[in-house]
Amino acid sequence: MLHSDATAQECAAAAKTLTTSCDNLCGEYQPCIAFNSSECPSSSSSSSSPSISGDCVADASDVCEYACFEAFGKNNTEPEQFLFIVPYDEEGAAAMNEGYAAAYNDVVSSVGQLTVSPQTTYVWIQGGGGYEQIDMGKVVTLNLATNLLTTQTQVTGVGLTAMNLTDQIADIPGLVPSSTATLSLSNTLVTSFKGSFPNLTELYLQNNSLSTIPATIFTFENLTKLSITGNPLAIRTFTSSQIAFLQNISLDVTEDDFVLTMDDLDCGQANQQTIGDNNITVCVSDVSGGSGGSGGSGGSSSSDTTASSSNSHVVVIVVPILVAIVVLAAIIGVIFYRKRRAVGKYATLGSTAHNSSDKSGDTSLWNDAQMLAMQVNLDEIQDVRLIGSGAFGVVWLVKYRQTQLLASKRLRQEMATHGRTEAFVEEIKLVAGFDHPNIVGLVGVAWSISSDLQALFEYVENGDLRSHLAASPAPSNWTQETFQLAIDVIEALVYVHSFDPPLVHRDLKSRNVLITGEIRAKLTDFGIARFRSADKTMTTGVGTSRWLAPEVISGSNDYDQSADLFSFGVVLSELDTHAIPYEDAVGPRGNALQDVAILQMVATGSLRPTFRSSCPPAVRELAMRCMSQDPGARPKAPEVAYALRTAMKSLS
Template sequence: MSCASDNVMTTCAACDAGVPCLRYSTASTCAPVRGGVCVTPAGDCPYQCYPSAISNGVWQFTYKNDPKTTDNGGYGPLGLIKNYTVPSSVSTVKVSGGPNAGVGGNPLKIISSWDTAFLGSSVSAIALDGLNLMSSYPTVPATVTDVTIANCQLTAVPAWALSSSLAVLALPNNKLEKLPAIGSSPYEKLANLKNLDLSRNALSTFELQLKNLQALDLSNNQFTTIPSAVYSLSGLASLNLDGNPLSGAVSKEQFAVLNGIATLKLPAVTGSCPSSSGLQTTTTSGNSICVVGASSSSSTGLIVGIVAGVAVLLAAIGGFFWYRKRRAASAVPETTFNDFEPSYPLPGSRRRQPTDVDLRGSSASTNPGKTLVRGRGSSNNVMSNNSPVYKDLLLQTRSNQTHQRSSIVLQSALNPAIATLDENDMVYTRTLGKGAKGVVWLASYAGDVVAVKKMVQTAPDTDRQEALCNLVAEANLLLTLRHAHIIQLIGVVTDRVNEIAVVLEYMDLGDLREMLMKKKPSPTFDWTSYKGTYALHVAKGLAYLHGKNPPLIHRDIKARNILVDSQKGAKICDFGESRLRSYQETMTSNVGTARWIAPEVLLNDDYSEKADIYSFGVLLSELDTHDVPYSDINLDERVIVQRVAVGQLRPKFSATCPEKLRRLANHCMQADPALRPDANKVAASLADLLESN
């Protein structure tokens, strides 16, 4: 029997049902990988089964030039697809070309022929990466609602990938210069899009009118102004234009639209604003924008961002000391603490474990008739988003034999924009939660119910110092966060020279873990009501955090760190483990709670905001079963963590869990972070689920 001139992915009788089989052109090209073995039958072509290509309801077959025995299975040199259909249990398919040559790189793999029935009728999401799709491409069924085509050198939006059922379209890292014309057939098929990613292309215009669009990524293109079509996208909740050479000014009406977008990323203003315009800052995302008719003392100067590096840090410290000298208030006796860590970690810093407190709390309002005292001496009201955001500063550092130590002054460490509340006006009612180093009190201030996070008075000095540093860091971070599903900072109480208490909004239903322990699954507490709503709220909160520049990683997403309220829904709390993403700062293991942590973190690998997405998938299992993950398994904690780290163990779901939720959770808990959806896609999926019920 003569073999094909190229390697064929097909169906072989010797392979289990649904398992892809690769028939090789010659025996020399068959290299066995983990989970498979090369077979050369007499008078037939060599082949290999790929059982590991199907896992957790997600199918992947990745092309590589040089598959090795150390590969994790599912890899093979693929030339064409014939007589093979993806199993009906599969919802997501990814096919990647290789080798990875970077954005728009060569060579791109050509699959000369795709079986028309390849994707079947059950697939809802496909991802194609590093492929030459100019002359040959798959047939996309109408069931597909999520399409990603990345790094394929596309110069136009491929009509073959579009359908009216499409909700998510991602075309990053291509060479797009234009989009479908309004009124054209491809344009009409985009009508139901909710998430559109066109990042890293060559676009300079955007005229699409997509009334259902919720998230739009136009970053790293060639836009010189914000496209006018953006202002008519009334449902837009996320817009990314970072990495574009934007210039000019917007009108006050346009600024109002931008100010209403929950997650907004714009490039920093690097020069002076045009005449008759000035800088204004959006309240939701902190972007500075030149606005026609606005007055700004900075409109004729340069706006300089805080950038990682020694020079900028020294400049910030010098500016801070100058600011301190100008203070009219008398100096407060200094208290020294060791091992302080800022809320925005410096490169190479390591985060301490958070104060062990079960926070139950929140009500965002403060009595308008009550004057809030601005931090350390000023009587102005604060909490304004126009207030300057100071990074935490290490005022004095020294080294010993083991590690860097930093001495800080409490009054200097706290962001001066944080409201300082009068201790005498705080009425404590009862404790809501208590740990070894901290306690949360239910209290009232100026007639409003609040939650107050304090240190335990009887804790050892070293623990108290660490708890104090964590409180300062968390307060400074919370000051910069403004979102409906992130716990809100009200202010701080400095009842002693060397102590603070953080005042937060009160959430009347406590934390989600406690609620799940008290309630049983029922028609009034299921995915179509409270569970789905709470999950959606958390996803939106994560989308906001990950939309920061750089992304903010919470690192400890679990039911215990989600607060719920009868009116406000769910909010993410406990930012003691949060940090901004950078390579040095993500090489830290042993953070958060191990059963919720992503494998890459457990393995001490570099990780990104996708680690939060994994934890969110575990959280979905909590919502489904009402139990902590792996509570049904009688294994030592170390064994559980080891199996999670190598992908051998994932949380289970109940028999009544909706299949869409199960698929979404498994998608979030992919071993490969690159295969996990971003928070915006997760939120869109949950919103669709709620709308369909």
């Protein structure tokens, strides 16, 4: 019998939270929900549609009542399973009559830390109706404790399904135990998935909003099964290493899951392979040395220290009268061979030889206070796979402290001369001072000797903008996503152009813009960025050819941030057409123009990238202003950012 005189007091434990801390009133390891006295909606009450499947027990003070649930499988007969169902509503309350532990969403809104039986190896918490009866896109709202099952290392299987996890997806690696071998996050509305799951063998992500197979999956060395059906997969191009990975597992994906058909892709027969249990044809694209293509492997783009294998840096000098144009496309990075001098506050390396493994004989980095302040333990970095390769450097996907995925940028061992290492350190010190959401962040540095120096950047999982655009045809009209990507890039330029003295990126292009899992843009690769010196001189002819401003092509050393704005105008053309700049440019005989001819015409102002007729007029006009022949006529970055935000608002 419950005592009515206790109803005036509040139960401190009452919080609509499912927990196994039940004041020793429920069965061992059985979960409960605490209520104020007399407020517990017992399943044994006279109600024709009880909101819980458990019975209520009062504590000694009669202040709290606990609804106790028998959660060991159906009818509490399977101690190796912990099952709890949160029905959407009364219409979906089949679980109430099927022998499973259950409570309506208006009764339970959170799940606290759970301690389950040593015999329990499988934990399943589900929204919906009956067990494993799920309506795609229909979810309940549950707030999961960040330590939900962290300590329950006997658990090897976890299911969190039919609940909205969009705001909690980043917490999943920490709230499930490291022993998790099977993980189901089906029908949870998630748009991304990342994290380290060292023992994962089976992963179920079906019926979500993923636009690509998440890049982190390719790091799961023990994975044997992946189900990703029911997602709108916009990327159908993968690197050969990614395809080999997918062919080595049981992959549940169908033709209907891909937004693009093979007919939508420019993919020759020789570049086609099949993946999955249903033999789905996909395209192979070995960008950046065999990984990092449209399949979303991400990583840090390249520059003078890590030149992109698919877009070589080109030295271009056009004499003022344009009698001759010298394009040294086959000799990558000649201008980077010279030593760089550190500028302003950035210290230079010493002259010590780099090939000694003895720290006492390799003093340059070990005596550099700024580098030492950024140093992390080399032993805590584990190489996962190569994701980028260029003439002078490589980028590896690494795990830091077994949990965090990072992009590790390094010089090739045979290229680690004193001059190149010095330039690499200069780049590291430059980006170390950056703090902006649209610039790829530096996490730290590591080395044993100077020649094996590596810079650790945040890992951006969806690859670069060029690959992102190439993976799908341009939409008929500009979308919020297109505008947002453009705004992200220009906001990064607003930031870097605000430095004093002025900073010029000098190599803005779609390959140097990385795309996050949320389809936001981050600028990277500041390897040839420079502060403009007091005498207003800059190195001539740097950057990548098709994005260069006329004054840079012509060999001028008197250029400023407006050169970046010209490059941004070219990027706007890519966002509009999804095509490589000047790809449609043809000569008098209808043949495709070569780079030499393109650069000559750009330098003289007779050629600019094309835009589609459906491009918003405000965007096309803005892009053409950015690509003005006269650098002084180009708008400043803040003006461009404002104009793009105004244009985006017009969509709504």
